[in-house]
Amino acid sequence: MLVKILQKNQDKVTNTKILLIKIINEPEKYNLPEIQSALCSQRKLAAFSSEKCAITPCTLNTLKSAAEYCLPRGFIELDELRQNAKAALEKEIVKDSDPNHNTKAYFKERLKNAEIELDMSKRTIMGLTTIIGEMSLELARMANSGNMTNEKRQALYQDLNNKLQHKLSFTLGSK
Incomplete structure (x- = not known):
């Protein structure tokens, strides 16, 4: 037995x-x-x-x-x-499962995706903050340069605008 x-x-x-x-x-x-x-x-x-x-x-x-x-x-x-x-x-x-399925695994997956999205948003915000700081300095430099002609200011503006567009497209991931 x-x-x-x-x-x-x-x-x-x-x-x-x-x-x-x-x-x-x-x-x-x-x-x-x-x-x-x-x-x-x-x-x-x-x-x-x-x-x-x-x-x-x-x-x-x-x-x-x-x-x-x-x-x-x-x-x-x-x-x-x-x-x-x-x-x-x-x-x-x-x-x-469909989106309304209330399982632990479903919510774990959603949490993981939300954390990834949050991390990407934080990086984007840091990049945008840096760009804004750089542009503020450049605008202050442009405003304080009293010996520039309008043509030079226009050329500097175009150059800064092109740099800004390039940095924004890189930071935001658009083309």
């Missing part, structure tokens, strides 16, 4: 590992609520059962002990697979 229990626990580890690898490789086939729930925590993974995959439920301690016996890296290997499978499913959910 003890041998049957040990074999059942070893089968749980082996079949769970196989399922996790399948989820990582083909998350679209395993985007089911019961699988998503099982991947949320180690305890839920241990309690997960599936007749189709020949996985029976057990306690977390039992799963850890059996994994230490069956897998080269022990339970750490199984938990890393669980986390990778969870990430693969979350990416699949984000890919398949």
Whole structure:
């Protein structure tokens, strides 16, 4: 009887590992609520059962002990697979979801995109601030040069305007 229990626990580890690898490789086939729930925590993974995959439920301690016996890296290997499978499913959910889908993965993706956009905006603002400072100095120089003729001022204005247009197009990314 003890041998049957040990074999059942070893089968749980082996079949769970196989399922996790399948989820990582083909998350679209395993985007089911019961699988998503099982991947949320180690305890839920241990309690997960599936007749189709020949996985029976057990306690977390039992799963850890059996994994230490069956897998080269022990339970750490199984938990890393669980986390990778969870990430693969979350990416699949984000890919398949509409903008109103309120999932953690969806909002993580939106946050990442917003942070990238914010960083780009900060860089643009810094560039524009520098350009404004340079142009203010040039305008002050132009205003304070009383010995310039109107033609020289016009030429200096054209030169400054061309520089400004070039810097703005570079800073704002337009052509």
